[in-house]
Amino acid sequence: MPSNIPNLLTWARILLIPLFVGVFYLPADWLSPDEENLLATLIFIVAAITDWFDGWLARKLGQTSAFGAFLDPVADKLMVAAALVLLVKLERADAIIAFIIIAREIAISALREWMAKVGTSRSVAVSFIGKLKTAAQMISIPMLLHHGRLGGFDLQAWGGVLLDVAAVLTLWSMAYYLWKAWPDISAHGG
Structure with missing residues (x-):
């Protein structure tokens, strides 16, 4: 190590x-x-x-x-998953949204690991849409954790909207990664 x-x-x-x-x-x-x-x-x-x-x-x-x-990436996923679980517990985030985000992280991590084993990991390199998803998550989570107002800005309301956007980007990026990986999945007995 x-x-x-x-x-x-x-x-x-x-x-x-x-x-x-x-x-x-x-x-x-x-x-x-x-x-x-x-x-x-x-x-x-x-x-x-x-x-x-x-x-x-x-x-x-x-x-x-x-x-x-x-x-x-393991550290990132653990921190985001912990935050999402807490936000669901605190009733500041919807469980379905948290599930979508956490499930995607697990699925794409598994896909990347498999792609690395078959020697084709480049086809699932981080995409721009994945970076947008991460940015939306990393902005929305602190807003939802703060759970209040900052000046006249309602962090809870805007954080909720941004987390919903992150969930949409999550699904979009997962579809993109699967589409990019499909030829390799098909070629290796998928």
């Missing part, structure tokens, strides 16, 4: 997950609901920033590795 700065940041992101979830399970007299929301939002934002930063550092410092390429 290579230990370099980008991988350590990825591990830190994974270690933030129990802290992030734990915020909502602290004794009631430790934090007010508004403080819980703010703290969870800040933890999620820090995790999102480390996601961008560890990739940038890996490229800048020439510290990319097969292990880092594996661990980084």
Whole structure:
């Protein structure tokens, strides 16, 4: 397991997950609901920033590795899944939307793993639509975690709309990846 700065940041992101979830399970007299929301939002934002930063550092410092390429998306998916499950529990997100997003992540991860095994992983490289989906998720989740207003801006309402957009982009990107992978699936006994 290579230990370099980008991988350590990825591990830190994974270690933030129990802290992030734990915020909502602290004794009631430790934090007010508004403080819980703010703290969870800040933890999620820090995790999102480390996601961008560890990739940038890996490229800048020439510290990319097969292990880092594996661990980084796992950390991302774990953090997003934890956030979506919490948002459903807190009744700030619809369970169907969370299921669509989480199921797509599992399905595409499995597809990428299979494609790598058959030596055709390039056909399921990250697409622009996948990046849009990720951006919509990473903006909507902190809005829903904050669950309030920021100035005159209703974060809950707009976060809900943006999460719905993320779900549509999720389905679109999954269809795109499956379409790109179909020739390889057909050729390898799919």
